[in-house]
Amino acid sequence: MKLHRILLTSVFTTAVAVASSCATAGKVEPLAGEYKVHRFSLSNGLKLLIVKNSDSPTFAYQTWFNVGSRNEVPGKTGLAHLFEHMMFKETKNLKPDEFDRTLEKVGAEGMNAFTSRDYTAYVQELPVADGKNLDLIAKMESDRMVNLLVNEKALKTETEVVQNERRLRNENSPDGTMYQEIFGVAFTKHPYRWPVIGYEADLASMTAKDAMDFYKSHYAPNRAVIVIVGDVNPSEAFDTVKKYYGSIPAQPDHDPKIEVEPEQKEVRRKTLKLNIQVEKLMMGFHTPEMTHADAPALDVLRAVLATGKSSRLQRSLVDMGLCGSTASFNMNDADPSLLMIMANMQKGRRAAEAEAVILKELKKLSTTPVGDDELSRAKNQLTYEFYSGLDSASELANFIGQSEIVFGNFSKGMQYYDLISKVTADDLMRVAKNYLKPEGRTVLMGVSK
């Protein structure tokens, strides 16, 4: 115990040494309900956003990096996610597993990380403990931002863990297999074509050098956003963050050139034979990036289609006895991505039947305006989705972090919901016509082996 404490106080000198002399402090911006965001930045490009909420003597601390699988190159797929795992290993200052052990001991909750196509986030909640834990987490997160070590042995063991995660989420999951495949079929050039978790062969060939190169290229304060939500004093929290991160230098961007996906002009299909008892359908339509002016209308369209039990697909597929369930998602990615429609067939019914019904519904949406009641229902549901996605410290931090990365500013994430309230029936018809074209669809069918 004592040894740990000595190590922790003596080894962070590199990061602690010089606080930045140039930092921007203290802009307060509204969020939602009673919440406000205090925005700060350091001269090395690090952004810090803080929401003070003293309802509980705890706080969420999240670090978002502007790097995901879209920043990988062919042959090295899965590196962003594998690297996320390696961030919990050793640093110049922390022995293997000491990161987890130290935080678990002080009562950290929800210690986790996740990698998407566009970003990687490291998250945890901590008890305030008279401010000691904010100091601790800032010290440890700043340390692994700059001092990580990766050795071959640890990388090989962790690669096997990731292979097992891949087997769990993709290879042995019918839905996961289909989800992976639909991106592989719908995209031919853009990095969204490969799975975030990577291909088995690429993972098997990954080396410690690959991981360290990735680290040096993508983990830097100018690519990071720190979000703190909870019982903290914003200006004191800023001082703490400045103390630990202020001396970490910014790094030039080394992002590989990302190819633009060409327009899909004909239907692409794939049928997968799976260990399933009822057929499955997954359809994907190319949609623009989340910052595009048409994105809010596409979200409302998605709600009209499949959000809520009165939605069009729920009625035409489930209530009519064709499917057991249906759903639709916008991927909300930073680059043009997919609007997905899924259906699980009822026993004895074929996926092709659902496809025909969906196409008919999409045709209607592109030719006939949605009525006022239906439009307001969809908007109310999205308003509910928005607020219910802010209902805890970690969810609030999530919204802010993701919006900062994808929109460049969380307030644009808020504006997105204002734009949703302004979507008209004509907008829906227009985006249905422009983006949900039958000839541009990708269709995956899962059938019994």
Added chain:
Amino acid sequence: MIYSFLLFAGIQSVQAMPVEFEKDSNLPLVHISVVLKTGSVSDPKGQYGITNFLGELMARGTKTRTKHQIDLEMDQMGAQFDVETRAEMMIFRGSVLAREKKKFLNLVREILTDPSFPEAESRKLKKEIVTSILENLGRDQGLANQRFSEVLFSGHEFSKPILGRKKDIEDLTQEQLKKHYSKWFHDQNLFITGSGDAGQGEIRDFADQLTAGLKDNIADKATAGIPAPKHLSKKRFVIIDKPDRTQVQIQAGQVGIRFDDPRYFKLYLANHAFGGGGFTSRLMQEIRVKRGWSYGAASHFRFGTQPRSWQYGLFPKSDYAVEALKKTFDMVQSLKDNGITEAEFEFSKSSSINSAGFSFNTPQKRSENRILEIAFGLPKGFMERTAAELKNLSLSEVNSAVKDFLQPDQMAVVIVGTAKDLVPAMTEKLGISEKDIEVFPYTKEL
């Protein structure tokens, strides 16, 4: 560290139904849960799945509204309303934008007090639920969990599948559903919890109208009560056979304890050190961190009015699944024989005490805790006592409880994987005879 929070504004409605609602105006949302104090355990033989079916059907038609009207109104309000059936409770769980709470609560009340059990919807729902049962066969992790309960509690109420069995669902009649409703839906078998931007008066009105609307359900009034499950007489190995698996799902464990068992807090700490405490726990260290055998490996208790289970799970690659399973058997035996170490005890104690506040640091978590306390007859605030109770424990008390509790020879071991690969490896590496390994096709209902 023990956190203190605003106390619940406990409201007692005029009838005997407990109501617990915590006002929270941070966001314009209201969350409400109406909880029935029984679940799949009360499904009669031949009607497995009826409780879940009934809850789903209630939201598909009332005396004044069709399913479509209910769906339209819920969606118009921006509301979520779902029925969640567990072994010993059914939760009607709803959330709504605060500006619509009055209409929403009225509709929820109507669903609970005036269901019409529409025949056409019942026919549709049967098909949907049978589809869900079939679809779940494709999800290995869920399948392993379900089969584990069926194997460990074979013949006991806890073994009943929540969604039911295909034939039972197909054969359900309107009369059976109506009888099940009037038997269980009465004021003494329900309670309400919730949080959000609503006043005490609004919640009281809702509770009063709900109890008034259920006053006729008194003829068959019943409350749940089930016997304690017995331990298995010997270790049981079951393979749920699925072709072409590159990975297996393992669930293993034994009959557990109740929350009010005097060993509860001692075993809480021991479980934290063994597999409940995250990356530093023994299971994660041995299975994932040192060997990379599985993405996850964890143990936990499940609770009820009677002892349920203590179980652990992992999902290794098929090639080394049996080796990983053997390792866990050795670890369980070692835990029984030697207990946890002093270092593990100190670490788990510190971690558990420091993190205890996270189990009640939001209004929604406190509301969920009250559901468990009321449903399982625990004193109010039981779930918030963890830190205080753990503080006074000693290592010898913990290890004595572990030795007494663990029964490695009476565990159920369920593996979803490919039998032709697993059986030879199990006989060779675990030294068990082939006749002691039960193999069932994954499509077979146990």
